[in-house]
Every structure is written in C-alpha cells, then in structure tokens.
Amino acid sequence: MKLKLLLCFTLIMITLSNCKNKEEVSSLDYFNYSNPEDQYSGGIRMIPIKTPAGKFKVWTKRIGNNPKIKVLLLHGGPGITHELYECFDGYLPKEGIEYIYYDQLGSYYSDQPNDNRLWTNERFVDEVEQVRKALDLNKDNFYLLGQSWGGILAMEYAFKYQDNLKGLIISNMMSSAPLYNKYAEEVLGPKLPKEVFEQIKTFEKNKDYQNPKYQELLFKYYYTEHILRKPLNEWPEAVNRCFKHLNPNVYIFMQGPSEFGITGNATLKDWDVREKLKTISVPTLVIGSKNDTMDPKHMEWMSKEVQNGRFLYCPNGSHLSQYDDQKIYIPGVIKFLNDVNKNKF
Known part of the structure; x- marks a missing residue:
C-alpha cells in the first residue's frame, strides 16, 4: 500500500514538474531573441519600403514571440508615433501576446521624407502590406490594431487585404469623417463653457492655430475631457513624448490644424466608408468610449455592420482609453485576441 502511495505521489510530482517545465519553456520562448539580428537590436528592425518617391525605411520593434498571435500596432495622427501604446508593456507580455510597435513613414523613429505625394491612404495601405511581408505575418497569426487615424488605416487595409488577417481591431475611430465633424461641432463643442467654445471658434475662423491662448484652451478644456481624462500634470510620460514627436507636416496635410473635426484642405476631410463596412468578414473588435472625440454610438453601429463584429465600450474612457479606462480596454483586447x-x- 505504501509503495502504491509512493508511486502515485511520484507520478503526481513528475506531472507537476512537467507542467512547470512547459510553462518555463513557454516563457523562455516568448522572450527569445536568439536570432542574431533581433538580439543585437533588441527586437528593432528598420524595414525598407518602396514608394512612388523612392526607397525609405520604417521603424518596428517586436515584443515577445507567439506563433499564433502577432499584433501589429497602427498609431494615430497621422504623424504621431507608436509611443501611445507603451502601456501595453504592463499587460500583454504576461499574457504571452506578441505585439509589434511600428512608426509609419513620416513619423519620428522612421524616415521622414518631405514629399506630400506620400501622405495618402492608398500609399499607407501599401506600406502596411510591405511591413507585413517583411515581418512574415499571415492569416494564421496576423492581427491589426489601429487607433484613431490608425483605425482608418486598419479599415482601409482590411478592405484590400483582409485575406491576410486573422483579426482586426478598430479603436476609437468612426467610419465617416463628415459624421465625426458633425459630432465634434454639434455635440462636443457645446459641452464646453460657452465663452470657451466661442473663443476657440474665433481662433479657428482666423486660422490662428498657433496662438498660445488657443492651445491653452484646448488643453485645459478639451484634451483633458476627450483625449485623456486626467489632469495634464498626470499625463503619462509616453503620451507627452509622443506628442512632442508629432510630425506636423503629415498631421496637418491629412487631418488639418483643428481638433474639432477634419477641416480645411485636409485630405481626409471627405473620407467615408460606411457603405464598405459590410464587406469586412474577418473577426473584428470595435472600441468606443463614452467621452471620446468620436461618437461611441456610431462605433457600436460599426460593430454590427461588419459581418463578424464585437463592440467594446469603455464607460470611463476618452480617445486614449488604453490609459484612462485600462480596466476595460486592455482586458477586452486580450479577450478578443x-x-x-x-x-x-
């Protein structure tokens, strides 16, 4: 009897040891940068891309290894940087999720050619496809997460190349620039103190966007309500660094100088893909936030327009809800993946 108990105990210990070893191997695999190029650079790759204006390089950095889940991150702007996603470092590695930081052409860590011919949706989509191929991402492991302008780029990529995708995440972005403009003008603007909104509109009417008072009003009354719902002195260092690295040439050319919609001669002003959403069949998560610059009801509608969608609502979040509603945003992304x-x- 004692011998049988001893044998059972031994088998249990061996099983537990094997399970532990498997977990340790899994962890070691996730943080494996033994490829000479990866190890030398810490996972950073400067990927060459071809454009109508010549050859350039874009910056990427891989975090972890997971053959089944590889998430390419498309930052907003246009012309901002991957730095807006750095809070993911505190969550995704322990889940074993591989994710890839990526600065689009024109952004701080990538080449920054001064050629407005390059700042088109079609050219950026082609760039993402070149990055995908260089990183050897495919339909068995490739997830695309785009926030704000990155959400526009993610949708446009899916319209053309969804057969390459395993999953799509559209974060904090509507499917229509005209509707975004309408929401900003008719819903968000009037929520500001009347005198503040009137001052902001006067500055914009006079195209006085660089006026320190205009910037002060935006940051004090608008950004802390609808971009990131924290006092400015509590904004994460990564967010401040990201805005410091903004390329205004790309941003203004495509988005325009105003934060109340896409206006002026901005190339995204008339962008509208509402009718094309129904063509997206890949599993899709759409994320919207109560206090976002984008209409959360519209984003919920988007999740129903795509063929295989899910909506994630962040009740405490704004445009950067990965920071001000992390308890909803990040677990929701992880669950989807x-x-x-x-x-x-």
Whole structure:
C-alpha cells in the first residue's frame, strides 16, 4: 500500500514538474531573441519600403514571440508615433501576446521624407502590406490594431487585404469623417463653457492655430475631457513624448490644424466608408468610449455592420482609453485576441 502511495505521489510530482517545465519553456520562448539580428537590436528592425518617391525605411520593434498571435500596432495622427501604446508593456507580455510597435513613414523613429505625394491612404495601405511581408505575418497569426487615424488605416487595409488577417481591431475611430465633424461641432463643442467654445471658434475662423491662448484652451478644456481624462500634470510620460514627436507636416496635410473635426484642405476631410463596412468578414473588435472625440454610438453601429463584429465600450474612457479606462480596454483586447485564437469568437 505504501509503495502504491509512493508511486502515485511520484507520478503526481513528475506531472507537476512537467507542467512547470512547459510553462518555463513557454516563457523562455516568448522572450527569445536568439536570432542574431533581433538580439543585437533588441527586437528593432528598420524595414525598407518602396514608394512612388523612392526607397525609405520604417521603424518596428517586436515584443515577445507567439506563433499564433502577432499584433501589429497602427498609431494615430497621422504623424504621431507608436509611443501611445507603451502601456501595453504592463499587460500583454504576461499574457504571452506578441505585439509589434511600428512608426509609419513620416513619423519620428522612421524616415521622414518631405514629399506630400506620400501622405495618402492608398500609399499607407501599401506600406502596411510591405511591413507585413517583411515581418512574415499571415492569416494564421496576423492581427491589426489601429487607433484613431490608425483605425482608418486598419479599415482601409482590411478592405484590400483582409485575406491576410486573422483579426482586426478598430479603436476609437468612426467610419465617416463628415459624421465625426458633425459630432465634434454639434455635440462636443457645446459641452464646453460657452465663452470657451466661442473663443476657440474665433481662433479657428482666423486660422490662428498657433496662438498660445488657443492651445491653452484646448488643453485645459478639451484634451483633458476627450483625449485623456486626467489632469495634464498626470499625463503619462509616453503620451507627452509622443506628442512632442508629432510630425506636423503629415498631421496637418491629412487631418488639418483643428481638433474639432477634419477641416480645411485636409485630405481626409471627405473620407467615408460606411457603405464598405459590410464587406469586412474577418473577426473584428470595435472600441468606443463614452467621452471620446468620436461618437461611441456610431462605433457600436460599426460593430454590427461588419459581418463578424464585437463592440467594446469603455464607460470611463476618452480617445486614449488604453490609459484612462485600462480596466476595460486592455482586458477586452486580450479577450478578443484569445477568443479568435481559440475559435470562440
């Protein structure tokens, strides 16, 4: 009897040891940068891309290894940087999720050619496809997460190349620039103190966007309500660094100088893909926030327009809800990735 108990105990210990070893191997695999190029650079790759204006390089950095879940991050702006996603470092590695930081052409860590011919949706989509190929991402592991302008780029990529995708995440972006403008003008603006909104509109009417008072009003009354809902002195260092690195040439050319919609001669002013959403069949998560610069009801509608969608609502979040509503945003993203990976979506 004692011998049987001893044998059972031994088998249990061996099983537990094997499980532990598997977990340790998994962890070691995730943080494996033994490829000479990766190890030398810490996962950073400058990827060469071809454009109508010549050859350039864009910056990427891989965090972790997971053959089934690889998330390419498309930052906003246009012309901002990957730095807006740095809070992911505190969550995704422990989940074993591989993600790839990426600065689009024109952004701080990539080449920054001074050629406005390059700042088009079509050219950026082609760039993402070149990056995908260089990183060897495919329909069995490739997830695309785009926030704000990155959400526009993610949608446009899916319209053309969704057969390459395993999953799509559209974060804090509507599918229509005219509707975004309408929401900013008719809903968000009037929520400001009347005298503040009138001052802001006067500055914009006079195209006095660089006036320190205009910037002060935006940061004090608008950004802390609808961009990141924290006092400015509590904004994360990564966010401040990101805005410091903004390329205004790309941003103004495509988005325009105003924060109340896409105006002037900005190339995205008439962008509208509402009718094309129904063509997206890949599993799609759409994220909207109560206090966003974008209409959360419209984003919920988007999640129903795509063929295989889910909506994630962040009740305490704004445009950067990965920071001001992390308890909803990040677990929701993780659940989506795992559900799609396990065919539970």
